[in-house]
Amino acid sequence: MVGIVGKPNTGKSTFFSAATLAPAEIGSYPFTTIKPNRGIGYVRTPCVCKEFNVKDNPVNSLCLDGIRLIPVELIDCAGLVPGAWQGRGLGNQFLDEVRKADALIHIIDASGGTDSEGRACKPGEHDPLEDVRFLEHEITMWLVNIMKRDWSKIARTAETESKDLLSMLEERLSGLSIKRSHIFEALRKTGLNAEKPTLWSEEDFIRFVDALRQIAKPMLIVANKIDIPTAEENLERLKELNYLVVPCCAEAELALRRAAEKKLIDYRPGDCNFKINKPEQLNESQRKALEKIREKILLKHGSTGVQEAINMAFFKLLGMITVYPVEDVEHLSDHKGRVLPDAYLVPYGTTARQLAYMIHSELGESFIYAVEAREKKRVGEDYVLKDRDVISIISAKKRA
Numbered sequence: 001m002v003g004i005v006g007k008p009n010t011g012k013s014t015f016f017s018a019a020t021l022a023p024a025e026i027g028s029y030p031f032t033t034i035k036p037n038r039g040i041g042y043v044r045t046p047c048v049c050k051e052f053n054v055k056d057n058p059v060n061s062l063c064l065d066g067i068r069l070i071p072v073e074l075i076d077c078a079g080l081v082p083g084a085w086q087g088r089g090l091g092n093q094f095l096d097e098v099r100k101a102d103a104l105i106h107i108i109d110a111s112g113g114t115d116s117e118g119r120a121c122k123p124g125e126h127d128p129l130e131d132v133r134f135l136e137h138e139i140t141m142w143l144v145n146i147m148k149r150d151w152s153k154i155a156r157t158a159e160t161e162s163k164d165l166l167s168m169l170e171e172r173l174s175g176l177s178i179k180r181s182h183i184f185e186a187l188r189k190t191g192l193n194a195e196k197p198t199l200w201s202e203e204d205f206i207r208f209v210d211a212l213r214q215i216a217k218p219m220l221i222v223a224n225k226i227d228i229p230t231a232e233e234n235l236e237r238l239k240e241l242n243y244l245v246v247p248c249c250a251e252a253e254l255a256l257r258r259a260a261e262k263k264l265i266d267y268r269p270g271d272c273n274f275k276i277n278k279p280e281q282l283n284e285s286q287r288k289a290l291e292k293i294r295e296k297i298l299l300k301h302g303s304t305g306v307q308e309a310i311n312m313a314f315f316k317l318l319g320m321i322t323v324y325p326v327e328d329v330e331h332l333s334d335h336k337g338r339v340l341p342d343a344y345l346v347p348y349g350t351t352a353r354q355l356a357y358m359i360h361s362e363l364g365e366s367f368i369y370a371v372e373a374r375e376k377k378r379v380g381e382d383y384v385l386k387d388r389d390v391i392s393i394i395s396a397k398k399r400a
Ligand SMILES: Nc1nc2c(ncn2[C@@H]2O[C@H](COP(=O)(O)OP(=O)(O)O)[C@@H](O)[C@H]2O)c(=O)[nH]1
Pocket: 006, 007, 008, 009, 010, 011, 012, 013, 014, 015, 079, 224, 225, 226, 227, 228, 248, 249, 250, 251, 252
C-alpha cells in the first residue's frame, strides 16, 4: 500500500479523489473506495496484448485499448503538522497510517502558498523545500521514539544471547511494514557493527534509524499546484534534492477524469492529451477550462502528474514489475478461455515458484516447472521473472 502524505491543504485529498475515480469503463467492477480515506487507484502499463496481437479479456485489471490498468491500494493520510511524532494535531492518526505504508507519495504545494502549519498564504511566501526536510524529520523522530523504548535491552541481548540484532529488530518492527531486508540494508549502508550495538553512539543510532526510514518508507515528491506561476521556480529547486519529483496539477486530473466519466472527453488516466467528444454539450467556461488544462498542464508538463506519480511509486520506489500468468500458453488463456485475464504486480526478483505461491498456495506446493510464453521456453522454479513476462505454471495435479 502507498500512502499519500503531506501538510494540510497541499492537495492530498484532491490527488486521492482523482487517483481513485475509476475510469467509466470499469462500470460494475468491485473496485471502489474501501474506507473514506482508503481507495483503489491504478498503475498504468502498456499491455502485452498488442505485442501478442490478441484481444484480451481482463479480469483482475482493465485494458483500455492496449493500456493495462492494474488496481493498487492508496491511503489518503491525515495532514501532518509539526510535532506529529509528539502526538500534536492528528499526529497519531498520521503515523498509524504511515505504519501501514510501503512507500510514500509526498504532496507539496509547490507554489509556496501554504505555510508550515497548512494555512493558506500568499503564493511564493513559503519555501516548499522546508516541507521535505520537515516530513523526513517527523518520520525519523517517530521511529527513533519507538525504537528507543527498548533499544538498550535489544542491544545488550544481541551481544550476550543467541538472538542476533537483525532478528530482534525484525520482530520489533514487523508491525511497521519494516522487513528484515530493510534492516539488513540499513545496517549495510551505515556500516555500523551489528555485533556490538551497545557501542553505537546516539548519533550512530539516529543515523541508522534515518537510513532505515529511507529504505523502508521510500518517498517521492509531487510538486502540486504547478498551475500557479510561483511553482515553476520551486520545481527546479525541488529537483535538486535527492528525490524523484513529479510536477502535478491534481485539480486538473480530477476535472479530466470527471469529464471523461461523463463521456464529454476521451481521456485515459495519464494520457498526454484528450479529445473533446461532444463539443455541443460543453458550455463556454467548461470548454475554456479544458483548453487551459491542455495548454498549461498537458502540453507543458506531458501529463497532470497524478498517474505518473503512482506509477513511479510502484515501479521505481517499490521496484515492481508486471507479469501475466496464464494456463494455456498457446492461447494465453485461463481454463475458462479468457485471454490474458490477470496482470500481477510483483517485486523485481520474484521467482516462478514464488509467483505460483502468490496465485495459490497449492499451485506453489505442486509446482513442477513453468513455461515462458514469448519464447515458449521451459523454466525452473528459480527462474527470475522479467517485466511483461507471460508465464504458465505447470503443477502436479493433486488427487483429492
Ligand atoms: N491551484 C491548485 N489548487 C489545488 C490543486 N490541488 C488541490 N488544490 C486546492 O488546494 C486546496 C486543498 O486541497 P485538498 O485536496 O483538500 O488538500 P489536503 O488538505 O492536502 O487534503 C483546495 O482548495 C484544492 O482545490 C492544484 O493542482 N492546483
